[in-house]
Amino acid sequence: MxxxxxxxxxxxxxxxxxxxxxxxxxxxxxxxxxxxxxxxxxxxxxxxxxxxxxxxxxxxxxxxxxxxxxxxxxxxxxxxxxxxxxxxxxxxxxxxxxxxxxxxxxxxxxxxxxxxxxxxxxxxxxxxxxxxxxxxxxxxxxxxxxxxxxxxxxxxxxxxxxxxxxxxxAAPTGWLAAELGDVRPGDVVAVWGAGAVGQLTARAALMRGADRVVVVDRHEERLRMAERHSGAEPLDYRRTDIPSELRDRSGGRGADVCVLAVGAPPARSVTERLAGRGADRPDALHEAVHACRKDGVVVVLGGAEAFVDAFPLGAVTDRRLTLRGAGRxxxxxxxxxxxxxxxxxxxxxxxxxxxxxxxxxxxxxxxxxxxxxxxxxxxxxx
Ligand SMILES: NC(=O)c1ccc[n+]([C@@H]2O[C@H](COP(=O)([O-])OP(=O)(O)OC[C@H]3O[C@@H](n4cnc5c(N)ncnc54)[C@H](O)[C@@H]3O)[C@@H](O)[C@H]2O)c1
Ligand SMILES: [Zn+2]
Structure with missing residues (x-):
């Protein structure tokens, strides 16, 4: 065949x-x-x-x-x-x-x-x-x-x-993300990545009754698609301070649930490739941890990087965050x-x-x- x-x-x-x-x-x-x-x-x-x-x-x-x-x-x-x-x-x-x-x-x-x-x-x-x-x-x-x-x-x-x-x-992954985040009616949910998985995570969050779902990316046409088909609010991370914008959209507290559905970017150098590490994803992880409200949930969906350095563990402890993951x-x-x-x-x-x-x-x-x-x-x- x-x-x-x-x-x-x-x-x-x-x-x-x-x-x-x-x-x-x-x-x-x-x-x-x-x-x-x-x-x-x-x-x-x-x-x-x-x-x-x-x-x-x-x-x-x-x-x-x-x-x-x-x-x-x-x-x-x-x-x-x-x-x-x-x-x-x-x-x-x-x-x-x-x-x-x-x-x-x-x-x-x-x-x-x-x-x-x-x-x-x-x-x-x-x-x-x-x-x-x-x-x-x-x-x-x-x-x-x-x-x-x-x-x-x-x-x-x-x-x-x-x-x-x-x-x-893509659809069951998005559904699982919303479930792991324990998205509830009235929540403000932020999703990093407007690929198919991010868009269907946004849709799942809205189906579970989220009040607002914000999708973060830099690709205009993906953001527009997320807005049109999922009812999400698009944010371009190149033009916006995401944590501060999310605080504004959630009565000052930060997103209740943050989901990382970002793709692993191509490694920028041979060293990165050898280390099995891309460049953008840890940034998005840090941003999500910072943008999450106290006692909120951060959900990480797969990705290639096995190890991420300088993870803000103190924020997880002091701000009582829950970190959840799913690779499938x-x-x-x-x-x-x-x-x-x-x-x-x-x-x-x-x-x-x-x-x-x-x-x-x-x-x-x-x-x-x-x-x-x-x-x-x-x-x-x-
Ligand atoms: N957990 C699971 O069950 C499961 C299943 C399928 C896919 N995945 C993972 O979900 C992720 C998304 O899959 P996809 O098919 O939608 O991928 P995709 O590559 O089509 O989309 C990823 C999007 O993330 C965006 N992005 C990259 N860095 C970003 C950043 N720092 N901030 C905001 N956006 C950023 C990209 O611009 C892109 O639009 C992948 O990492 C994949 O491995 C997980
Ligand atoms: Zn089994």
Missing amino acids: RALCWVAADEMAVREVPDPELRNERDAIVRVRRSSTSGADLPLLAGRDPLLRAGDVLGTEFLGEVVEAGPAVRRHRVGDRVVVGASVACGGCWYCRRGRHSCCDNGSTDPVTADPGWGRSDAGCFGRPPAAGGFAGGHAEYVRVPYADVGAFRVPDAVGDDRALFAAD PDLRDVPMLLHRMARDELRTEHLATHQLPLEDGPKGYALFRDRADGCVRAVFTP
């Missing part, structure tokens, strides 16, 4: 790779109809993950049709149109039983690598190196979906492919989000600014990486 593979830093290519096969009785094979780029791919594209190998297939967010199901698959049949959650989770471990699929104990196929780095591995993920499961991603004609009853969800007929696609990752979405929210999509409460198709055949994958990634031509997400059709 044809698949979009990472080749080397800033180089992707569509190649012929072996077709995936059922390897476990709970697997399904899905023929892909749509797949999307994600901000989490950018550090991989830049070659910042030493475990990524030339030929690995990227793509965390995809939707397709079941073409084969293992004998233990109960909820799906051949022909079902399904969206596949980005997290690969077993459904039966301590965390999965409590709905925290992103923390699954049995998703990573290489905990030996993950454990020393993070303390303990989290769920697997499509289109990621072995520490995150080593599962081939969705930028391909077919994908093997492990634990298919847990991670694949039938798409209601009323929801089109371009909308349902984002129920795989949970799966339990996907049916609810599809339901909201079917009722038109959640619209996401505008995020797919660039629709391309899979063969144009390298071009799509270049547009997405450079945020060129107003690209928010490049979506591929095999």
Whole structure:
């Protein structure tokens, strides 16, 4: 089959790779109809993950049709149109039983690598190196979906492919961020990053009853899109003192919940690249900690940087902040989000600014990486 593979830093290519096969009785094979780029791919594209190998297939967010199901698959049949959650989770471990699929104990196929780095591995993920499961991603004609009853969800007929696609990752991640932030009616929420994840975090916060949601970025067209489609208030960080503006918009107290949905920027130097560190993200983290009200919550969504120096820990202690993080979405929210999509409460198709055949994958990634031509997400059709 044809698949979009990472080749080397800033180089992707569509190649012929072996077709995936059922390897476990709970697997399904899905023929892909749509797949999307994600901000989490950018550090991989830049070659910042030493475990990524030339030929690995990227793509965390995809939707397709079941073409084969293992004998233990109960909820799906051949022909079902399904969206596949980005997290690969077993459904039966301590965390999965409590709905925290992103923390699954049995998703990573290489905990030996993950454990020393993070303390303990989290769920697997499509289109990621072995520490995150080593599962081939969705930028391909077919994908093997492990634990298919847990991670694949039938798409209601009323929801089109371009909308349902984002129920795989961006929408459940945004929902999880609002939940981890414990967003309540009346809250003022600030979201750094107006990519797909930031925009859907803003939308989730408003759906949970937030009074005001401010989205911070520097890309005009993304800010305008967040305003138009999510009802968020845009702020350009190049022109505004964000913490002081947030105090003004929250009766002087600061944002109740601050969410970091910023992409990892390209490393500015070889030293940074070797250190696995970009430049902007720690700034945004400091800003969010400073802008958060006392007793508020700061939620950090993934990103590539494993270590951030000079973290303002004193502010967390003295101002009684809660710091929460998530590197993957949970799966339990996907049916609810599809339901909201079917009722038109959640619209996401505008995020797919660039629709391309899979063969144009390298071009799509270049547009997405450079945020060129107003690209928010490049979506591929095999
Ligand atoms: N936790 C999860 O479950 C999960 C899932 C998917 C993605 N993510 C993470 O969410 C982040 C966003 O994903 P995306 O697809 O929207 O990425 P994206 O790259 O499309 O968008 C990121 C946005 O952040 C902005 N940004 C960068 N630095 C900033 C700063 N200092 N202040 C304000 N804005 C800044 C960029 O201009 C860009 O518009 C990524 O870091 C990704 O790794 C997390
Ligand atoms: Zn599990």
